[in-house]
Amino acid sequence: MNKEAFSLEAVTAAANADTLRLLTCGSVDDGKSTLIGRLLYDSHLLMEDQIEDLKSDSVRHGTTGDEIDFALLVDGLEAEREQGITIDVAYRFFATPKRRFIVADTPGHVQYTRNMATGASTADLAILLVDASKGLLTQTRRHAMIVSLLGIRNVVLAVNKMDLVGFEEAPFRAIEAEFAALAARLSIESVTAIPISARAGDNVSMRSQRTPYYSGPFLLEHLEKVVPEGTAASGPFRMPVQWVCRPNADFRGFAGPILSGRASRVARILIGSEERQSAFAGQSAMLTLADEVDVSRGDLLAASDARPQLSDQFAADLVWMDAEPMLPGRQYLLKSMTRTVPVQVTELKYRSEVDTLERNAAKVLELNEIGFVNISAAAPVAFDPYAENRDTGGFILIDRFSNQTVAAGMIRYALRRASNIHWQALSVDRAARARLKNQKPCVLWFTGLSGSGKSTVANLVEKRLFASGRHTTILDGDNVRHGLNRDLGFTDADRVENIRRVAEAAKLMTDAGLIVLVSFISPFRSEREMARGLMPEGEFIEIFVDAPLSVVEARDPKGLYARARSGEIRNFTGVSSPYEPPIEPDIHLRTDAAEPEALTEQVIAYLEKTGRLAGD
Amino acid sequence: MSDRLSHLERLEAESMHIIREVAAECRNPVMLYSIGKDSSVMLHLARKAFHPAPPPFPLMHIDTTWKFREMIAFRDRMAKEAGMRLIVHTNQEGVKAGMNPFDHGPNYTRVMKTEALKQALDLHRFDAAFGGARRDEEKSRAKERIFSFRSTTHVWDPKNQRPELWSLYNTRVHDGESMRVFPISNWTELDIWAYILREQIPIVPLYYAAERPIVERNGQLIMVDDDRLPLNGETPELRLVRFRTLGCYPLTGAIESNATSLEAIVAEMIAARTSERGGRLIDKEASASMEKKKREGYF
Numbered sequence: 078m079n080k081e082a083f084s085l086e087a088v089t090a091a092a093n094a095d096t097l098r099l100l101t102c103g104s105v106d107d108g109k110s111t112l113i114g115r116l117l118y119d120s121h122l123l124m125e126d127q128i129e130d131l132k133s134d135s136v137r138h139g140t141t142g143d144e145i146d147f148a149l150l151v152d153g154l155e156a157e158r159e160q161g162i163t164i165d166v167a168y169r170f171f172a173t174p175k176r177r178f179i180v181a182d183t184p185g186h187v188q189y190t191r192n193m194a195t196g197a198s199t200a201d202l203a204i205l206l207v208d209a210s211k212g213l214l215t216q217t218r219r220h221a222m223i224v225s226l227l228g229i230r231n232v233v234l235a236v237n238k239m240d241l242v243g244f245e246e247a248p249f250r251a252i253e254a255e256f257a258a259l260a261a262r263l264s265i266e267s268v269t270a271i272p273i274s275a276r277a278g279d280n281v282s283m284r285s286q287r288t289p290y291y292s293g294p295f296l297l298e299h300l301e302k303v304v305p306e307g308t309a310a311s312g313p314f315r316m317p318v319q320w321v322c323r324p325n326a327d328f329r330g331f332a333g334p335i336l337s338g339r340a341s342r343v344a345r346i347l348i349g350s351e352e353r354q355s356a357f358a359g360q361s362a363m364l365t366l367a368d369e370v371d372v373s374r375g376d377l378l379a380a381s382d383a384r385p386q387l388s389d390q391f392a393a394d395l396v397w398m399d400a401e402p403m404l405p406g407r408q409y410l411l412k413s414m415t416r417t418v419p420v421q422v423t424e425l426k427y428r429s430e431v432d433t434l435e436r437n438a439a440k441v442l443e444l445n446e447i448g449f450v451n452i453s454a455a456a457p458v459a460f461d462p463y464a465e466n467r468d469t470g471g472f473i474l475i476d477r478f479s480n481q482t483v484a485a486g487m488i489r490y491a492l493r494r495a496s497n498i499h500w501q502a503l504s505v506d507r508a509a510r511a512r513l514k515n516q517k518p519c520v521l522w523f524t525g526l527s528g529s530g531k532s533t534v535a536n537l538v539e540k541r542l543f544a545s546g547r548h549t550t551i552l553d554g555d556n557v558r559h560g561l562n563r564d565l566g567f568t569d570a571d572r573v574e575n576i577r578r579v580a581e582a583a584k585l586m587t588d589a590g591l592i593v594l595v596s597f598i599s600p601f602r603s604e605r606e607m608a609r610g611l612m613p614e615g616e617f618i619e620i621f622v623d624a625p626l627s628v629v630e631a632r633d634p635k636g637l638y639a640r641a642r643s644g645e646i647r648n649f650t651g652v653s654s655p656y657e658p659p660i661e662p663d664i665h666l667r668t669d670a671a672e673p674e675a676l677t678e679q680v681i682a683y684l685e686k687t688g689r690l691a692g693d
Numbered sequence: 694m695s696d697r698l699s700h701l702e703r704l705e706a707e708s709m710h711i712i713r714e715v716a717a718e719c720r721n722p723v724m725l726y727s728i729g730k731d732s733s734v735m736l737h738l739a740r741k742a743f744h745p746a747p748p749p750f751p752l753m754h755i756d757t758t759w760k761f762r763e764m765i766a767f768r769d770r771m772a773k774e775a776g777m778r779l780i781v782h783t784n785q786e787g788v789k790a791g792m793n794p795f796d797h798g799p800n801y802t803r804v805m806k807t808e809a810l811k812q813a814l815d816l817h818r819f820d821a822a823f824g825g826a827r828r829d830e831e832k833s834r835a836k837e838r839i840f841s842f843r844s845t846t847h848v849w850d851p852k853n854q855r856p857e858l859w860s861l862y863n864t865r866v867h868d869g870e871s872m873r874v875f876p877i878s879n880w881t882e883l884d885i886w887a888y889i890l891r892e893q894i895p896i897v898p899l900y901y902a903a904e905r906p907i908v909e910r911n912g913q914l915i916m917v918d919d920d921r922l923p924l925n926g927e928t929p930e931l932r933l934v935r936f937r938t939l940g941c942y943p944l945t946g947a948i949e950s951n952a953t954s955l956e957a958i959v960a961e962m963i964a965a966r967t968s969e970r971g972g973r974l975i976d977k978e979a980s981a982s983m984e985k986k987k988r989e990g991y992f
C-alpha cells in the first residue's frame with residue numbers, strides 16, 4: 078500500500094469499489110488478532126494517534142517485547158483485554174484501492190459455535206488460521222464444519238507462524254494436504270492454502286522471499302481478486318415486503334431488500350427519489366405494481382416463472398445459541414425475511430458432533446450444539462433452500478418469553494405433509510398442551526359448607542396464579558348450576574350427578590393444560606373420591622374450607638340458612654342434608670380463624686412446596 | 694450494467710433495510726439527531742428509505758444548551774425539509790443546577806447528555822432509538838450489535854448481546870425495555886464523506902473552513918460561539934478554522950484549515966492522520982471510558 082492510495086481520486090474510486098465480507102477464525106493464540114492488526118496497519122488505515130496509542134499499549138500490555146503488538150489493535154473490550162482473550166464477534170474495516178473489507182472477527186474458545194455462526198452468516202470468505210508448528214487441531218475441524226454449514230464457499234487456509242518452522246515447505250504441505258481431505262468431506266469447494274507469518278508480515282500484504290516453493294497469491298492479493306461466489310445476482314427475483322408505503326391515494330409502494338435476481342416488470346422502481354429501469358440483488362428498493370393485489374409486510378414478491386417453495390413443514394439445520402436447551406414440542410417464533418410465525422420443532426433427527434463430525438441421536442440441543450430437525454409452522458413460509466440462497470433460506474428462532482434469539486436455522490427442504498409421519502408421533506396430548514403453557518395442570522377442589530368462604534378464597538388464589546402467568550379457570554357451584562347443570566336439583570341423586578359432571582368437566586380442562594379451581598359444596602366423600610380418581614396421581618388437590626356451622630350460619634351472606642331453617646329451602650347442606658368433612662384433606666383452611674389473604678397464602682405455599690407451580 | 698453493487702451502494706441498501714425494519718416492527722421509534730455529519734447521513738438514508746412518504750418517526754435532539762448556534766439553526770431547517778416532527782429535550786434539572794462544561798467536567802456529560810437522553814426516552818416511551826454510531830469509531834463499538842438491546846434502566850451489557858445473523862434482526866422487547874439501533878454501524882468515516890460527496894448531502898457550515906473567533910486552550914482551538922464562554926484575560930482571534938466533529942462548543946476543538954468545499958474536506962481528512970474523536974475533549978479520559986459510559990446508557 079502506498080500513500081497515493083489516499084488521494085481524493087482514490088477515495089472516490091474506492092467508494093465505487095466493491096466489498097468483500099470476511100470471517101477470521103482460529104484457536105486461541107494462532108495469531109488471528111495479530112493478522113487482522115497487521116492488515117489494518119499495512120493498509121494505512123490507522124490514524125497517527127492510534128499508532129501512538131498502539132506503541133504505548135505494546136510496551137504496557139504487549140507480548141512481543143519491543144516490537145509493535147498488532148493484536149492490541151483489535152482487542153476491544155476492557156474485560157477481554159484484562160483476560161487477554163476475545164469474547165465476542167467484532168467487526169473491523171480496512172480497504173485497498175481495489176476493495177473494501179469488512180472483517181468479522183470471532184474468537185476461538187468456548188462460545189465459538191454461536192459466535193462463528195453469527196460472523197459466518199454474512200461472510201463471503203473465511204480465513205482459517207492454523208499454527209504451522211502445531212498443525213490441524215480439533216478446533217480447525219470445528220471451524221471448517223461451521224464454515225461449511227453456514228454456506229461459505231471460499232476458504233483461505235492461512236498457515237501462520239511459518240517463522241517457527243523455519244519457513245520450510247514440508248510442514249506447510251502436510252497441513253495443506255490434511256486440510257484438503259477435510260474440506261472434501263465437508264463439501265467446501267474452494268480452498269487456498271497460504272504460508273504466512275502474521276507477526277513478520279510474510280505473504281500477508283506482500284510476497285515473501287522466504288517461501289520460494291509457494292507460487293500462489295499472497296493473502297491480500299487473494300482477498301482483492303477472489304470473486305465472491307453468490308447466486309444472488311443470477312438467481313430468480315426475490316423481494317420480501319418490509320413496509321407498505323401509502324403517502325396518498327395515488328401511491329402504493331412496496332419497500333424491501335432485493336435478495337436475489339432483478340426487478341424489471343413492475344410498474345415503477347424507486348431507489349429513494351430516483352426512478353430506475355431496473356433494480357437488482359442487494360438493493361433496497363420501493364416498487365409499485367400494475368395490478369391491485371393484496372400485498373403486505375411478510376409477503377414475498379417473486380418471479381412467477383421461478384417461484385419459491387411454500388410449506389408449513391420443513392427440514393432444517395439448527396445451531397442452538399441459548400443457555401436454555403431446545404426442546405421438541407416447545408413453541409418458538411421463527412423469523413425468516415420479514416415474516417414471523419410460531420413454530421415447533423417436531424423432531425430432532427440427529428445432533429452433529431462438531432469435533433468428530435459424527436451424527437448422534439439426541440433428545441435436546443444444548444447451547445452451541447448443532448442438529449438437524451423437522452419444523453412445523455403455524456402458517457406456510459416461503460423459502461428457497463439455504464444452499465441456493467442464504468437470505469431466503471436462513472431463519473432465526475426467538476424464545477417467546479425471554480425474547481432471546483435462540484437459534485440460527487438453515488432450511489434444507491420442504492416436507493410433504495403426508496411424508497412427515499413424525500408429526501403424528503409427536504401427538505398433541507395433555508403433556509404437550511401443558512408444556513405449551515409452561516405449567517403443570519391440576520384441580521384445586523374447594524369443598525365446604527355454604528358461606529364457608531370457598532368462592533372468596535378460590536377467587537383470590539386464581540388472581541395470584543393469573544398474576545404469575547398461569548392459565549386458570551374457575552368452576553363455581555352457582556354458575557354451573559345455571560348452565561351445564563341447569564336440569565339438576567338438590568336430591569342426593571342430583572347432587573351426585575352434579576359432582577360427576579363437574580369432575581369430568583374439570584378433567585377435560587386439565588387435559589387442555591389449565592389449572593382448574595372447583596368451588597362446590599360437594600358434601601359427599603364418595604363423589605370427591607370419584608373426582609380424585611379421574612385425575613392422575615397428585616393432580617387432585619382437596620381443599621377443605623372449614624368453618625363451624627354456627628359461624629357460617631351467623632354470616633349467612635345470602636340469607637339461605639334462614640330460609641332453610643324456616644323450611645323454605647329443603648335438603649340444605651348442614652341443616653337438612655348431611656356434610657361429610659374430608660378426613661385427610663390436602664389443605665385445611667380454617668376460615669373462622671384467619672383472613673382470606675392468609676388462607677390464599679396457605680394454598681400458594683402448598684402448591685409451591687409440592688412443586689405444582691414449577692415450569693417444565 | 695453490472696449487477697454487482699459498489700461498496701457504498703451496499704452500505705446504503707443495508708442501512709435502508711435496517712431503518713425500514715425498525716419502522717415496521719417497533720411500536721414507537723425515534724431517530725436521535727445530533728446534527729453532525731453521521732446524523733446527516735442517517736437522516737438522508739431514512740428519507741430515502743420511505744420516499745415519497747416522510748420517515749414515519751420523529752427526530753429527537755438532546756440539547757445540552759451548549760451547542761453551536763449554527764447547529765441549532767441547521768437542525769430546525771433539516772427537520773422541516775424532511776417533514777418530520779422535531780422533539781428537543783433538555784435536562785431541566787441540570788439547567789436549574791447550572792450545569793456547564795467548565796465547572797462540572799465529566800459530570801456535565803453525564804447529566805446533560807446521558808441522563809437527559811434516558812429522561813427523554815422514558816418520557817416519550819420510545820421502544821427504539823436510532824443512533825448514528827459507527828463501529829470504526831472506537832474499539833468498544835466494534836463489538837456492539839446493530840440492534841443493541843437495553844434493559845429497563847437503559848443499560849448495555851456487552852456480555853449479553855443477541856446474536857445477529859444474516860440480515861435478520863430480533864426487535865422484540867418487553868415493556869420498558871428498548872433497542873438502540875445503529876443503521877450506519879458498518880460505515881467508516883471515509884465512507885461517510887464519500888457518500889456525502891456523492892449524494893450532495895447538506896451538512897452544518899461549521900464543517901467548512903471560515904474565519905471564526907478562537908481562543909487556544911491546552912492546545913485545543915475553542916470557538917467563542919457566545920458570551921457564556923469565560924475568558925480569563927484571553928482575546929479571541931479570528932482564525933481560519935473548521936470542525937471535524939461537532940458537539941458542545943466549549944468541548945469541541947477546531948482545526949486550522951482552508952477547506953471550503955466538500956472535496957477539499959475529504960482531501961484534507963485523508964492527509965491528516967489523526968483519528969476523529971481526538972478533536973473531542975471528552976475522549977481524553979481513560980482508554981476504556983467509552984465502554985463505561987455506554988454501560989451507563991450513553992450512546
Ligand SMILES: Nc1nc2c(ncn2[C@@H]2O[C@H](COP(=O)(O)OP(=O)(O)O)[C@@H](O)[C@H]2O)c(=O)[nH]1
Binds near residue numbers: 112239277
Ligand atoms: N512467531 C510468531 N508468533 C506469532 C505470529 N503471529 C502471532 N504470533 C504470536 O502469537 C501470540 C498470539 O497471537 P494473537 O494474535 O493474540 O492470537 P489470537 O488469540 O489468535 O488472536 C502472540 O504472542 C503473537 O505475537 C507469527 O507469525 N509468528
